[in-house]
Amino acid sequence: MIALPVLRKQIIPIQAPNDIVVVRQKVRALTTELRFSLVDQTKMVTAASELARNALEHGKGGQVQVELVEDDPRRGLRLTFEDQGPGIPNIDLALKDGYTTGNGLGLGLSGAKRLVNEFEIESAPGKGTRVTVARWR
Amino acid sequence: MDRIPILRMGEFLLVTIQVDMHDQLALSLQEDLTQRVQKTGARGVLIDISALDIVDSFIGRMLATIAGTARLLDAQTAVVGMQPAVAITLVELGLQLRGVRTALDVEKGMTLLRAALERRA
Numbered sequence: 001m002i003a004l005p006v007l008r009k010q011i012i013p014i015q016a017p018n019d020i021v022v023v024r025q026k027v028r029a030l031t032t033e034l035r036f037s038l039v040d041q042t043k044m045v046t047a048a049s050e051l052a053r054n055a056l057e058h059g060k061g062g063q064v065q066v067e068l069v070e071d072d073p074r075r076g077l078r079l080t081f082e083d084q085g086p087g088i089p090n091i092d093l094a095l096k097d098g099y100t101t102g103n104g105l106g107l108g109l110s111g112a113k114r115l116v117n118e119f120e121i122e123s124a125p126g127k128g129t130r131v132t133v134a135r136w137r
Numbered sequence: 138m139d140r141i142p143i144l145r146m147g148e149f150l151l152v153t154i155q156v157d158m159h160d161q162l163a164l165s166l167q168e169d170l171t172q173r174v175q176k177t178g179a180r181g182v183l184i185d186i187s188a189l190d191i192v193d194s195f196i197g198r199m200l201a202t203i204a205g206t207a208r209l210l211d212a213q214t215a216v217v218g219m220q221p222a223v224a225i226t227l228v229e230l231g232l233q234l235r236g237v238r239t240a241l242d243v244e245k246g247m248t249l250l251r252a253a254l255e256r257r258a
Contacts, residue, residue: 017160024157024191042191042222046230049193053160097231107194111230 009067047115050108059083076136088123149181181250187218197232217246
């Protein structure tokens with residue numbers, strides 16, 4: 001994603017299940033501050049919850065960088081999830097609905113992608129995974 | 138560890154989820170409810186999620202699992218009070234909770250479960 005002015009940023013560790021709740025609460029607070037509609041808030045918080053759980057369960061823990069960004073005249077929220085887990089050998093397959101290597105429903109990645117305006121994923125076996133999402137007001 | 142309280146209302150059990158659920162809490166609710174259904178012989182389970190401002194795939198799966206398990210123990214489940222923004226998000230996420238009965242509030246949920254039980258009788 002292109003470099004945009006970052007108004008504020010914060011890094012939240014994702015090392016335990018309770019950190020998923022912390023991530024959700026932070027994203028809720030910032031989307032409220034950005035005056036997202038209730039539906040847009042809900043979509044962004046839900047996407048964050050899915051991606052945080054992925055980082056914890058598949059990536060064996062990681063972090064998320066939360067950024068309030070500006071692309072004049074609009075403002076948005078960008079989230080960058082990073083883990084040092086096993087990585088994803090086949091990203092296209094991982095983005096398919098219903099595909100899972102864990103015990104979930106396989107909706108985390110593909111579902112999160114549908115809930116945001118921008119979605120980027122970088123991953124390689126042994127190199128961990130980075131997922132960047134953004135939603136604009 | 139904290140637990141979500143389960144209330145008995147006649148032949149039904151009522152659970153009101155009021156906290157931002159972390160994963161472990163969701164798992165213990167699943168276990169507690171299943172045990173209570175078996176112990177009390179409840180015929181129906183009402184899960185009130187009106188205070189939940191998101192339902193992600195993990196919580197969605199928990200709701201579906203509770204409904205499926207309760208059915209094996211001869212109880213019907215209704216998820217009630219879902220917020221409209223949550224419903225919109227769930228469908229977009231790809232989770233439609235097929236097989237889980239829903240109603241707009243606890244009262245309508247009870248009517249729904251009673252009707253389901255009468256049909257079976």
